[in-house]
Amino acid sequence: MADSLMKDLSKLNKPNATYNVNDYGAIADSLTLNTKAIQQAIDTCANNGGGIVLFPEGNYVTGTIELKSNVYLNVDKNARIIGSTDIKDYPDHIESLKSIMSESYEFKQSLIYGEKLTNIGIIGNGEIYFRGEKEYFGGPETQTLIVDRPLGIRIIECKNVIVKDIHLSNSAAWMQNYLHCENLLFKNMTVNNHANFNNDGLDLDGCKNAVVDGCFINAEDDAMCFKGASFYDTENIIVKNSTFLSTCNGFKIGTDTQGSFRNIIARNLILGGIPDSLESFRGHEASTGITLVTVDGGTVENIILTDITINQSRCPIFLRIGDRGRVMKGMPKPEPGSLQNIIIKNIDGKDNYTQGSLITGMEGYPVENVIIKDMNISMQGGGTDSMAHATVPEDIAGYPDAHQFNREGLPAYGFYIRHAKNLILQNVKITTDSIDARPEFKYGNNVENVIINNKIIN
Template identity: 45%
Template sequence: MSGHNLQRRRLTLALGGGLASGLLLPLASAAASCAAGSDWAAPLRRDLDAMAAQLTRTLKPWSVPARVFTPEEHGLAAGTGVLATPAIQRAVDACAMAGGGTVRLSQGDYLSGTIVLRSGVMLEVAAGARLLASTNLQDYPEHRAQRPTVQDSNMGMNQSLIFAEGCERIGINGKGLIDGRGTKDNFPGEETIGATPGRPFIIRIIDCKQVVVRDIHLKDSPCWMQNYLNCEDLLIDGIRVENQANHNNDGLDIDSCRRVIVRNSFINAQDDAMCFKGAGQRTAENILIENCQFYSTCNALKFGTDSQGDFRNVLVRNVVLGGPASDMRAINRRKADGGISWEIVDGGTLERVLVHDARIVRAESPLFLRLGDRGRVRPEQKRPGPGVLRYIVYDRISGDDNGMRGSFFTGVSNAQIEHVLLRDVDLTMAAATAPAAVAVDIPEAPAEYPDPHMFSTVMPAYGLWARHIKHLTLQRVRFRVVGKDARPEVLADACRQ
């Protein structure tokens, strides 16, 4: 950091109860007198470590029968530009009828529209082979989910390159490439928080069990890269995702799934990189994320926005996340809007989440918690009230080259965030180059779409601003700023009994 004036202060404090009064908390105190403590954090860590150990022991790839089927054996004609979809589908169907096995793409390029996976089928794109998505929308017939969810009613997500519903023992693997060719020229459309007509996903897996996605390289979807909804025993291991070609280019979306491992993977996405959702309105629980890199120009690691279902027991460890580095592809900016963003705005409960040993780089807001009241559900459903966001731990979090906005946690007056612990946090931010927002002037905006940029490019504190939160504990926390910044390091609600 030579050549910079680096402000350093170390925080040890706790905050219990309270409403938004704009009181600047004392720094370097042993603890506030009304501290609620963090006695719940140690049992939570033990429980989540045990959960992760059990997942690691028991969640293994399913045993694929030795049978191999190829499109060439099922009528694929030779020649550049020949649509391989019918031959690939015949190979998939034959594989399933035989009791399962591998459908192997191994001889160069395969141009295809929608492929429907069946139970017992592992789709392999071998080293040197490419599965190329057709750029003709007519090659993507709609597949409407049999069980309606918020994603179908509000997002219109009915087209994809690879689709499965109600299957067991399915997967995608191989050292080859799946290229969605999803550029704005091939698949034009507007950036949206609603429907994405004319822009298929690459992978959509619904209501399936024993799903394995390993080693594959995924590139340039017209929209989200992959969506796993209401699945059980989902294993994602060693994948590489580069989704920097279009709007709404999420990297990996896991919705209402149970017993999940994501490990040893790299994602660089224009939109959210690693994103959890609750639109399936089923409980999502027992999830392990480890040894991954997540980069995004939106949110690198996120829960939301759809949060209609409950979400609990999540352990994230040994990850690097933030904005894309200069040697990575990026069609927007280089900084992420948010590093770790947990958002509950559609009812539902998010609880018992621990992130430890994480490095956050190039994020405008490294940490973001939002409890709001948008209340988006299916049209025939009653609007829910505010949800619950509680028992959240950030432990051994470091990082630098972050932006000037600052981290912030905010609920609303009738729904406060509860029980949050920051421990051994050391984050470096850029100094403000514009006036900061005044805390008392920041609206609650309960129904606004939640994103870290929702209020201001410069928040009231360079480290952490907190409002409508009960039992916030900071232990050995340090926020640094490169240069001079008139803002306080931490600004939070008053402490009340």
């Protein structure tokens, strides 16, 4: 699968014809609103069979621009697209695909929008600065509806999408949302998103055939996140040679899991919190390095994560099955999903915090068929005896994040495990920088065929 994806997606090429936005009246003075001029360049390019819409050196202020098939935005090295700070410059675009995105989140506004297109891209060594700071777009942090805070990029039901070499910064909400798309290539993309709440880095939802390669994301919310709110499956994905930093989750499969997730390979990644030298909206510690969860009925299976570094996370690895069951109005609540056939190997890291890693299914729905192999990371330590004997809530209907479970310290500084079947931890070593009263591994109820470093637990 990996070889096929790399071969096929490497063939996605941009066309040669070029349309300079300056020729259509755009003025790169950091002040003039260029929405009409930029859109005219895009429309002309599309009407003539496609090509490149070029942003040469300068700063181009704009409101919402709508992509068209066979059009690639090329932002030159010394050029910037800058988002307007007036919400009136972001008209509603409501997709025809009905999903949790349209019914619960009700996303309507973004700086860049495209729906049901083929052969589109955002390329070049320049920057798109969305100007999403709270001083321009206020509003509370939320798990559903986001009002008057435009997303950066929304791409809906599109095929053959390239995002390459571009620098994306400071959206008012999620930076990028790709919903039920196919054949996507993200190459050497840089994202810094610490302007506001809900500042995700890259969200792929119900997408098929995607490669994320050589990317750097520093995000206030989830950095690299796969969702299933479209009710379509996310499958055939490669993520490699990238760094995902976050004050939430570095690499996450979950949040909305109405669709399923399968055949996902991630390798050679740096995950976790944000070094002091880098920008952060609030603090520098991550909730998790790796999160794999299902809480809305979807299946998570056939996942390989290898050669991963996890630093500055409270919960380095979090695997969970829950029963939130969020669906659209009028739909029946689904049965809980499954989390199975997972390999996590060659893991290192340091400066992780006190919480510890957690593997937890739920009564009658175990996490199963998981191998975690060759893992050596350090934790902060300092756990107390009361932490070692604390009760970990089931919270089966809760939000799918590790901070819901004994954030300050689980009963083990390494792994706390329950509701698990056919779980092997081989050559796993967790150390602490200071004395910790908790054990390295501890087990709750409903564990079956669990083997830890060659010791059979049950």
